[in-house]
Amino acid sequence: MGNPPMKDVKTLRRLLALLILSAIFVFPSVATRADDEKALRITPKAFLDHIKILSSDKYEGRDTGSKGQKLAAKYIAGKLKDWGVPPAGDNGSYFQKFPYSGNRDIVGKPVLKARNGRSTFRMKYARNFTPMTCSADADIKKVPVVFAGYGVDAPDKNYNDYTGIDVKDKFVIIMRKTPWPRDRRSRHAYFRTKLEVAKKHGVGGVIFVSNPKSGAAELNTLRKNADRKRMPFPVFYITGKAANRLLSRDKQTLEKLESKIIDSGKPASFPLKRTTIDAKVKLKEKGVGTENVVAIIKGSDKSSGNEHIIMGAHYDHIGVGSSKGKAKIVYHGADDNASGSSGLLVIARAISDMNKKPKRTIVFVWFTGEEKGFLGSIHYTENPALPLKDAVLMINMDMLGRSKDGYLWIGGADTGKDLRPVLEELADASGLDVRLTGSAGGSSDQVPFNRKNVPNLFFNSGMHKDLHRTTDTVDKINAEDGARIVNLALDVAIAVADGGKKHEFNKTESGRGSRVFMGLAGMEQVEKGLQITGVVPHSPAEKAGLEKDDIIISINDKEIKTNRDLYGCLRGKKPGDVLKMVVIRDGKEEKISLKLDKR
Incomplete structure (x- = not known):
């Protein structure tokens, strides 16, 4: 008879996995689910269609609180209504609204100018520098400048960049990250932590800088970070080249200073000789508010009560920027995260179309404000549609569209007791190159749920050079593998929703498990x-x-x-x-x- 076709082999493997899982988790019969096979199989076209729309110019990069973000929210809600998926937001709507005033517009032309003796370096807005949206309004001149390393004051690590220097009412130049390269998730790396430390030490202003090779391309993205709370002093971000020019009169470079700090484990802070800063910035509050989109499909087994699965994806991105010769450029965010948002849409439709719904309820949440620090997911965990104590699992999908050779990372496999066997069986049947890690690693919207002791999974198809760039476009989406990833997420949700046991939360160490x-x-x-x-x-x-x-x-x-x-x-x-x-x-x-x- 010969070898069966590959398609038949995959089908047999999938049926075998479902049979094994049904014995463990008391699934409904395979025959019952087979009746829904057409509804359950998501096609590459269905996955790609919503990405094309959400990443188009019309939605202007979907920045939190922007017109484009609100259009995206309406698009998602409109599709859910068309498909008959019930709302679970405020007052019977799909929208879960909350205040957001972080978006601020720059009024007029900002100024950042360095003086050193007779020499003047007038930095160019959007090329050499940008104000950050947490900045205070300011119009100040001849302010002294101090290089303050990483801006870290960490008694727990016996390290303080502010030791031995006078920063009172002066500008401080602060590098991003920390002096500890292996501790990339340290709270000391956060903008907010650095700013609060600077405030404690009485600075007159902060100038952030990334790595020595950083250029204008990242200014638009970074301008909008750390923007939920305005500081009492001006805050700017400059390129690495601009920073090196400021340091040149003291015969220093970022490279030399960074190496000195990391190699010695000690601060290398110092006042810049004769260098002063003139700065002018004014910001206008928008106060527009923002919203999650929330829907629900009730479980078919009334005895399960409020037990439910939460499936989520953030639909916001970083908006628009400016470039030479162009009034506006769009950060499309096709992969980040129109892909996850689309995946969640087609999953909601597939489950809605099923003849027999899963036993447990499934809540769908499209989060806003992920790029601003998980604003939407934090708000949801404080205001859930159903009590979080009854949440059996949270599945977060972020960047599903750029898989290479079927690669998929699923983090959090050990955050729920006996959850890993479910994932292993279904991952094997999927034909994808799945890497499971036990920890709740990854920086996305599953993090607030992990903090609330909800078992959680993070689906991600890998990083790429186009992240947070205008080149994250729909033409680069791998729809074939993306659809397979979405189908696997759907299978996992149904397996857990129909399973007989609840997966108790396991606290896991952060990171991806490598020693x-x-x-x-x-x-x-x-x-x-x-x-x-x-x-x-x-x-x-x-x-x-x-x-x-x-x-x-x-x-x-x-x-x-x-x-x-x-x-x-x-x-x-x-x-x-x-x-x-x-x-x-x-x-x-x-x-x-x-x-x-x-x-």
Whole structure:
């Protein structure tokens, strides 16, 4: 008879997985679910259609509180109404509204000018600097300047960038991140923490700077961060090149100062000689408010009470910016996160179309304000449609559209007791290259639910160079794999909704579970291997000589094509072990030895 066609094999694998799970979780019969097979299978076209719309120019990048965000909310609510999915927002509507006044417009032309003796450096708005929307209004001149390292005051780590310097009523230049490259999730890295510390020390203004190579492209994104609370002093963000020009009179560079701090573990703060700053900025409050979109499909088993699954995705992005010769450029956010929003829409429709609904209730939430610090998900966890104590699982979908070779990361597999077996069976049947990690890692809307002790999963198809850039467009969406990822999320939701047991919350450590540290800030799958999109300063990767845009093709004589290949090479490794790597750099192969460090 020969080998069966691949399609039939996948079908058999899926049916086998469902049979196994039904024995464990008391599913309805496979025959019953087979009646809904047409409704349950989401097509690439259905997945792509909503992404095209939500990422189009009409929605202007869907910045929180903007006209585009509100249009997107209406679009989502309109589709739910057309499909007969009941609302679960305020007063019988789909919208869960809450105050938001963080959006502020710049009035007039801001000024940031440095003076040093007879020399003047007039920075250009949107090219060298931008005010941040947490800034106070100001019109000040000849303010002294102090370089204050990372702006960290951390008694718990015996580190203080403000020790030995006078910053009273002066501008401080502060680098992003922390002096501890491996501690990227530290609260000391947050804008808000740095600003509150600066306020405590009585500064007259803050000038943030990223890495030495940072340019104008990131100014629009960063302008809108840390913007929920206005500070009592002006706050600006400048490029790395602009910062180096300010430091040049003191014969310093960001690179030198960063290396000195990290290598020594000690601050390197100092006052800039004879340099003063003139600054002018005025911001206008919008006070527009914002809204989550919430819908609900009641469970078919009344005995389950309020037990429910929450499925979520943020639909906001970062809006619009400006560029040379253009009045406005749109940050489309096709993958981040029109893809997750679309996935949630088609899942809601699929479940609504089912002849027999899942046993437990399913709540759908499209979150606003994720890019501003999980505003929508925080608001929902404080004002849930159903009590969170009855939430069996939260599934968050963020960036599902750029999978390479079927890659999918699902974080949080161990946040619910006995949840991992469900995921393993369904992941195997999906045909996707799924990597499960136990922790509730990832920086997205599952985080507030994890804090509330709700078991949670984070579906993500991987990072890429277009994140928060105008190049995150619909033409780059992998709709085939995206639809398979959405179908898997749907299968998981139904499996848990129909399961006989409730998965009790397990607290897990943050991170992705690896005991060793390489120092790769990002990777992207390309034809020849894994391309490095960033290297953590002073990490094992940097010390080994790895560079941005290097393509890893083998490790310890094992071919590297996918993220899973890389993680497989790290499995069982200990700090101090050496990886023998081959990379392609400028078209030529190079051999690299990397000594792993402790995470």
